[in-house]
Amino acid sequence: MPRFAANLTMMFNEVPFLQRFEAAAKAGFKGVEFLFPYEHPAEDIARELKSHGLENVLFNLPPGDWSAGERGIACLPGREAEFREGVLKAIGYAKILGTPRLHMMAGIVPHGADVDACHAAYIANLRHACEEAARHGIAVMIEPINTRDMPGYFLNLQADAHAIREEVGAANLKVQMDFYHAQIMEGDLATKVNHWLPHIGHIQVAGVPARNEPDTGEVNYPFLFNLLDELGYDGWIGCEYRPAKGTVEGLGWIGGR
Numbered sequence: 531m532p533r534f535a536a537n538l539t540m541m542f543n544e545v546p547f548l549q550r551f552e553a554a555a556k557a558g559f560k561g562v563e564f565l566f567p568y569e570h571p572a573e574d575i576a577r578e579l580k581s582h583g584l585e586n587v588l589f590n591l592p593p594g595d596w597s598a599g600e601r602g603i604a605c606l607p608g609r610e611a612e613f614r615e616g617v618l619k620a621i622g623y624a625k626i627l628g629t630p631r632l633h634m635m636a637g638i639v640p641h642g643a644d645v646d647a648c649h650a651a652y653i654a655n656l657r658h659a660c661e662e663a664a665r666h667g668i669a670v671m672i673e674p675i676n677t678r679d680m681p682g683y684f685l686n687l688q689a690d691a692h693a694i695r696e697e698v699g700a701a702n703l704k705v706q707m708d709f710y711h712a713q714i715m716e717g718d719l720a721t722k723v724n725h726w727l728p729h730i731g732h733i734q735v736a737g738v739p740a741r742n743e744p745d746t747g748e749v750n751y752p753f754l755f756n757l758l759d760e761l762g763y764d765g766w767i768g769c770e771y772r773p774a775k776g777t778v779e780g781l782g783w784i785g786g787r
């Protein structure tokens with residue numbers, strides 16, 4: 531039985547962020563993830579985790595100016611100083627929250643940008659982030675994201691992410707395989723998870739195409755969860771979906787599998 535972590539950015543939106551920890555624990559979750567903790571003091575989040583016996587399994591590095599459409603800055607030449615500040619900020623939060631892995635978003639390639647220069651910036655920034663994170667026993671994740679939801683996003687395919695991982699060559703760099711994005715971009719999920727499992731540091735799920743509960747849509751999740759058990763996957767699965775009817779009302783798929 532895989533371990534499921536509630537994604538508190540998408541789930542339990544019925545209550546404000548700091549109240550979602552209690553709601554997730556009451557619903558039976560032992561782990562939680564979220565995109566960005568930075569609007570709240572780390573100590574406030576740590577208190578919620580502790581009071582409700584929860585583990586924080588993942589969050590993202592600062593993504594640049596999200597409201598202006600930025601989705602990470604790691605592949606943007608010229609933003610290295612800001613990127614490095616973000617690495618330190620994220621590690622500072624991770625140490626207080628006890629978070630073992632951080633997702634580093636690549637970013638959207640600007641129109642007309644030199645793709646080779648973006649690639650070089652991405653590799654150099656990843657090497658820096660991995661080195662800093664390794665000092666604290668933290669792993670760094672890169673996640674291929676589908677081009678429908680994020681047009682122009684630098685990293686879209688599983689094979690490309692693993693090629694980047696090999697090029698960077700850091701032991702603490704892993705791929706975050708989000709089955710929702712992978713199904714939209716390429717499919718063949720079982721073969722790919724089987725092939726790359728030792729280098730997958732985190733998995734996320736949602737129904738395709740609507741990104742609702744995993745028991746909605748075209749992906750056979752019971753089959754994939756059984757496969758992960760058979761393969762001995764002992765990591766977390768982040769429930770990164772938008773509940774269609776209400777978070778608790780939609781949780782039947784966990785018990786029902």
Ligand SMILES: O=C(O)[C@@H](O)C(=O)CO
Nearest residue numbers: 565590633673708734770
């Ligand atoms: O899949 C996603 O969208 C997230 O995992 C993420 O980190 C970026 O939005």
Ligand SMILES: [Mg+2]
Nearest residue numbers: 673708734770
């Ligand atoms: Mg994801």
